[in-house]
Amino acid sequence: MKIQSEPFDAFSRLVFPDAIAEQSRKRFAALAKSRVLDPARGKPLDASVSSLVFISSGAVKLVAHASAEREQVIAFYFSDDLFILPEDGKHSFSLQALQRSEVLIFPYEEFAALAQKDCAILRYLLDRSALSLHRSREKTIALGRKTALERTASFLLSMAERIGRPRGGSVEIELPMSRRDIADSLGLTIETISRQLSILRGDKVIETHGRAGVLIRSCGALEQRSGSLRDAA
Amino acid sequence: MKIQSEPFDAFSRLVFPDAIAEQSRKRFAALAKSRVLDPARGKPLDASVSSLVFISSGAVKLVAHASAEREQVIAFYFSDDLFILPEDGKHSFSLQALQRSEVLIFPYEEFAALAQKDCAILRYLLDRSALSLHRSREKTIALGRKTALERTASFLLSMAERIGRPRGGSVEIELPMSRRDIADSLGLTIETISRQLSILRGDKVIETHGRAGVLIRSCGALEQRSGSLRDAA
DNA sequence: CGCTTTTTTGAATCTGATCAAGACAGGTGG
DNA sequence: CCACCTGTCTTGATCAGATTCAAAAAAGCG
Numbered sequence: 001m002k003i004q005s006e007p008f009d010a011f012s013r014l015v016f017p018d019a020i021a022e023q024s025r026k027r028f029a030a031l032a033k034s035r036v037l038d039p040a041r042g043k044p045l046d047a048s049v050s051s052l053v054f055i056s057s058g059a060v061k062l063v064a065h066a067s068a069e070r071e072q073v074i075a076f077y078f079s080d081d082l083f084i085l086p087e088d089g090k091h092s093f094s095l096q097a098l099q100r101s102e103v104l105i106f107p108y109e110e111f112a113a114l115a116q117k118d119c120a121i122l123r124y125l126l127d128r129s130a131l132s133l134h135r136s137r138e139k140t141i142a143l144g145r146k147t148a149l150e151r152t153a154s155f156l157l158s159m160a161e162r163i164g165r166p167r168g169g170s171v172e173i174e175l176p177m178s179r180r181d182i183a184d185s186l187g188l189t190i191e192t193i194s195r196q197l198s199i200l201r202g203d204k205v206i207e208t209h210g211r212a213g214v215l216i217r218s219c220g221a222l223e224q225r226s227g228s229l230r231d232a233a
Numbered sequence: 234m235k236i237q238s239e240p241f242d243a244f245s246r247l248v249f250p251d252a253i254a255e256q257s258r259k260r261f262a263a264l265a266k267s268r269v270l271d272p273a274r275g276k277p278l279d280a281s282v283s284s285l286v287f288i289s290s291g292a293v294k295l296v297a298h299a300s301a302e303r304e305q306v307i308a309f310y311f312s313d314d315l316f317i318l319p320e321d322g323k324h325s326f327s328l329q330a331l332q333r334s335e336v337l338i339f340p341y342e343e344f345a346a347l348a349q350k351d352c353a354i355l356r357y358l359l360d361r362s363a364l365s366l367h368r369s370r371e372k373t374i375a376l377g378r379k380t381a382l383e384r385t386a387s388f389l390l391s392m393a394e395r396i397g398r399p400r401g402g403s404v405e406i407e408l409p410m411s412r413r414d415i416a417d418s419l420g421l422t423i424e425t426i427s428r429q430l431s432i433l434r435g436d437k438v439i440e441t442h443g444r445a446g447v448l449i450r451s452c453g454a455l456e457q458r459s460g461s462l463r464d465a466a
Numbered sequence: 467c468g469c470t471t472t473t474t475t476g477a478a479t480c481t482g483a484t485c486a487a488g489a490c491a492g493g494t495g496g
Numbered sequence: 497c498c499a500c501c502t503g504t505c506t507t508g509a510t511c512a513g514a515t516t517c518a519a520a521a522a523a524g525c526g
Binding site: 148189191195210 | 483484492
Binding site for chain 1: 283297299300303304305307317319322323324341345348349350351352353355356358359360362363365366367369370371372373374376377378379417418419420460461
């Protein structure tokens with residue numbers, strides 16, 4: 001877990017072209033609010049206006065409150081992710097830390113207006129936005145047409161890709177989120193998540209170590225259980 | 234249903250700033266493939282590469298094939314909508330017409346590269362992309378945490394907003410999609426959709442006329458049944 | 467008007483939710 | 497260092513909402 005001493009510098013290196021004027025950089029910096037989010041503390045984000053959020057370090061969840069007791073995790077985000085936090089509309093949204101996280105928050109409209117002077121920045125935003133959209137569509141498929149086991153397998157594969165550490169033929173994951181978070185992300189209950197993990201454990205596809213540790217022993221076996229296209233053949 | 238004699242002109246008026254150079258316009262035009270999609274004909278779109286699609290007239294569905302017999306409708310698009318058709322990855326995607334539709338197809342990478350010379354165009358793309366993302370996230374909430382009745386109510390409200398015609402306090406909708414399409418969009422079966430519509434009809438919230446005609450007699454009553462936030466209060 | 471396709475309705479089944487105990491991890495204080 | 501305590505996770509039994517299977521009714525078309 002790397003700690004950025006200067007969140008804005010990390011953001012700068014990723015988003016800005018090398019040639020950007022120092023003055024321009026400063027205008028963006030003036031727009032940024034830097035925050036440290038802690039899992040213990042309350043809800044950090046007023047989503048009264050659409051924001052652009054950059055995760056400098058840590059891990060967060062974007063949560064939608066469907067109603068009083070129903071929460072839906074829209075997405076998980078990790079270091080170097082950049083995404084749009086929507087303003088509250090039919091549902092209310094909030095950003096919650098899974099672990100201590102450093103984030104940078106920009107008002108979306110102002111940022112886009114400023115970026116309109118430099119196409120490279122807009123282009124970067126567009127591509128990140130397209131990636132978010134692609135992931136959201138994959139989630140739609142999972143929630144709409146996959147069984148509990150398939151959703152769980154897909155989730156593990158997605159986490160392996162994003163935060164896993166390859167260990168020979170296996171992949172080791174340290175899950176920063178609880179079973180409840182996983183359940184709220186997959187549209188299931190914690191009990192169901194636990195049962196699916198037990199099934200995968202029984203099939204020797206994964207090992208679990210403590211609450212957070214997961215070792216994927218066979219990505220192939222997991223893919224077969226994930227309900228993706230190639231398996232239908 | 235208006236018919237555009239010149240799809241590219243319609244696209245042009247929406248996307249390009251007035252000041253765009255004629256030469257630049259021509260370069261975009263050279264990139265565009267114009268197609269007429271028909272419901273009867275087979276699958277029109279090779280999604281071998283990411284595309285940008287503009288619906289000049291008509292109505293289409295973006296479908297993901299989860300596996301042999303499982304289809305998920307990712308989204309419906311209507312006149313003047315602009316969106317990204319993803320290339321095939323873990324799942325395969327296709328675009329299918331709900332009615333005769335005129336569409337414009339651009340290769341995404343080439344379009345974005347060309348647009349990089351004009352920030353206003355990139356900005357338009359970004360905003361449309363953000364809208365797609367927002368709709369996709371709303372769908373995630375529906376599929377993850379809503380009951381069959383709530384999903385059906387949300388669907389009708391969304392269609393009322395996008396293609397409905399206000400009639401006093403009511404809204405009249407002419408649904409271009411079949412029950413199967415609705416079911417595939419909401420992650421349910423056609424039987425369940427039919428049952429939910431019957432319930433809403435029984436409650437005098439809607440009337441149905443033939444297959445396609447729906448009259449929302451009370452948007453408020455429908456919102457109460459849609460499981461959105463305000464109702465929890 | 468008759469034929470095909472889509473939609474509606476009904477009954478049985480099943481997957482995942484709910485309710486209810488236990489087991490385990492991991493932190494705290496003796 | 498270990499016993500205890502708290503919150504999370506796992507497992508089991510029952511329940512409910514949506515699916516599946518089956519058939520009838522309605523819509524749209526030639």
